[in-house]
Structure formats: structure tokens, C-alpha cells
Amino acid sequence: MPERQTRFHGRVPRQDRCDQPGCAEPGEFRAPLSAGDFDGPGQYRWLCLDHVREFNSGYNWFTGMTTEEIEASQRPYAGWERETRAFAHSGADTPPRWTDFRDPLDAINARFRTGERPRGDGKPLSGDDRRALKVLGLNADADRRALRQRYSDLVRRYHPDRNGGDRSKEGDLQKVVEAYQSLKGSPAFA
Known part of the structure; x- marks a missing residue:
């Protein structure tokens, strides 16, 4: 060893x-x-x-200090009597429920304003949810019915059986299916 x-x-x-x-x-x-006064390195x-x-x-x-200075520096709360500024609350909304998110970072990001428009019903959207909505071409306020309708329209458009056997759109079809599967289980569309 x-x-x-x-x-x-x-x-x-x-x-x-x-x-x-x-x-x-x-x-x-x-x-x-x-051992003189400290004034830089x-x-x-x-x-x-x-x-x-x-x-x-x-x-x-304590060399060079008076008795009062020594006592003042030894108090348990020495340095705490100085006033500090309050924490600002302007940057954060009310915290979301952690159970509404799969990724904790999405929950943290959802708490702070990012300039993205929130949903009208107040249900949270994660970053993955917003990306999936973009793939489907839906806005943030889309409901479950609009989600199903848009999904079926895009599947009909991209599926090879529906467009004369053209397989060039299979990649787009895969993205649409993945986006729908992701959103279908999201709390915003429950």
C-alpha cells in the first residue's frame, strides 16, 4: 500500500x-x-x-488594538450589524411544480422569465415541449384537440402510403411522431 x-x-x-x-x-x-498594516499583497x-x-x-x-476593539471583533455577530440590500423578486415567477417536468433544469428555467410567451391556461411548457410544438407548427396555447388534429394532418402529408410511395419525407415523419409522443405525455396536454 x-x-x-x-x-x-x-x-x-x-x-x-x-x-x-x-x-x-x-x-x-x-x-x-x-507585520505592519495590510495594504495589498x-x-x-x-x-x-x-x-x-x-x-x-x-x-x-490583536497587536495594536484597544480593549474595546478586541471585544468588538470577538463578538459572535461582528460584521452582521451592517445593513445589506434586499433580494430582488422581480426576475422570478411563482415556482412551478417539480412533478410537471422530467428534467429539473426545465423546471428551473420555467420559473424565470425567458421572454417566451406563457400559455393562456397557465400550464407549464418545458424547453422540449416548446421544441416539439415548433416541429408540429403549433403555438404555445394549442390544446390536446389541436395537437391531435395537427398530428394526423402531418402524418397524412408525410407518410409514404399517403403520398404515392415518396420516401423522401420519412425523416420529417419521424420528427413529427417523436414530437407528438413527447407532447402527448406532457402535463400541458394532459
Whole structure:
């Protein structure tokens, strides 16, 4: 069994040596050169694990702070007193029922306005439903009766038995059949 490698947050594998004088270990951890006020990335030195631990143990976040500033930064709700803006509700409609969709992404897309005109009866249409309606040449407000009528018209038009044995329209017939089968089971046409 291979030996498990130890991983440390912040380790950057490097071949350069530790910046601590006299250390021959690789410097894989970054530490700031000065502990002054933070104003941008600043300059860093590279230390080995032992020396970066030593550096971190001597680091004190509260150095230079008053007692009141220390207490204020240690409160459990520090930072939460700032007011935030409210979430906008203008981009979303009421959520659809998840059971009306086969694909969860279609349900999510149906919730947000996409510029497509909704059905008059309020029944949801998935992206697949809209593509199938386009294949059949129907609008979004078509009902089950219009769907069946359009399907039978297109089958008569494209079927080789009905158009003198012309098989050039078999691809179109297949698309019509697939679109009808998809829409027939859709909640919008139930």
C-alpha cells in the first residue's frame, strides 16, 4: 500500500530553500516580511513547515488594538450589524411544480422569465415541449384537440402510403411522431 502523503493548507511545492538562515529544508510556505498594516499583497518570504509554524505561533492579530476593539471583533455577530440590500423578486415567477417536468433544469428555467410567451391556461411548457410544438407548427396555447388534429394532418402529408410511395419525407415523419409522443405525455396536454 502506498504511503499516504501529508497535505497542509497553503503548501506550495518548491525547490528553493527556506529563507531562515541555516535551514536546508525546502521553503514551501509563504509568510509576510513585515507585520505592519495590510495594504495589498506586500512582500513575502518562503519558509519550511517548522519555521512557518514558529512564525505563526508568534503572530498576534490583536497587536495594536484597544480593549474595546478586541471585544468588538470577538463578538459572535461582528460584521452582521451592517445593513445589506434586499433580494430582488422581480426576475422570478411563482415556482412551478417539480412533478410537471422530467428534467429539473426545465423546471428551473420555467420559473424565470425567458421572454417566451406563457400559455393562456397557465400550464407549464418545458424547453422540449416548446421544441416539439415548433416541429408540429403549433403555438404555445394549442390544446390536446389541436395537437391531435395537427398530428394526423402531418402524418397524412408525410407518410409514404399517403403520398404515392415518396420516401423522401420519412425523416420529417419521424420528427413529427417523436414530437407528438413527447407532447402527448406532457402535463400541458394532459
